[in-house]
Amino acid sequence: MPSSASDQISLDLYDQPGHLIRRAQQIATQLFRDVLGPDVTPVQYAILRMLQESPGIDQVTLAKLVALDNSTTADIAARLESKGWIHREILPRRQRRLSLTADGEAMLAAFVPNVHELHQRMLSALEPGEQAEFKRLLRKFVQLHDAGAAASDAAGSL
Structure with a gap:
């Protein structure tokens, strides 16, 4: 039985979530560079912020918290x-404990005004209610997919 036009997925590129997410990532990365400069990437910043929030965590835990694979996290940490900006201490079983150095702390502290500007520039085109809804939906999207991946990983290890 032929499907109706309303049942078909739109082939308009700008109606496809994957494309829109990729474009949003490109825009966010460019704004990050424009506001915070070239010295740190968004992923490096995420790692530094996580170390600020959880000093002394091991590299494997850090990788999970920032949603990176272990080898990428190790490369970035190096x-x-x-x-x-960070200190890596070798632990038993080849694990590494990571912490910010004084220079890393100072760099993050200097970034605070710029991070506020970045946040404002990313969301300024949206009304305040839309900003809250946009962030809520992004968190929900990520959390649901993270939970689905965790459930899939758990089922695969049974």
């Missing part, structure tokens, strides 16, 4: 250590 780069951040070479910049003098």
Whole structure:
């Protein structure tokens, strides 16, 4: 039985969630660079902020918290250590405990006004209610997909 036009997925590229998410990521990354400069990437910033919130966590836990694979996290941590922003301490079983250095703390503190500006610039085109709804929907989207991935991982290990 042929499906009606209303049952079909739109082929308009700008109606496809994946494309819109990719474009939103490109826009967010460019705004990040415009406001915070080239010295730190959005992923590096996420790692530094997580270390600020959870000092001394191990690298594997950090990877999970910022949604990166272990090898990518290790590479980024090595780069951040070479910049003098973090310290990596080797633990038993080849684990590493990570913490911010004084330079890392100072860099993050200096970024605070810029992070507020970045937040404002990203959301300024939306009304206040839309801003809250946009962030709520983004959190929900990520949390639902993270929970689905965790459930899938758990089922696969049974």
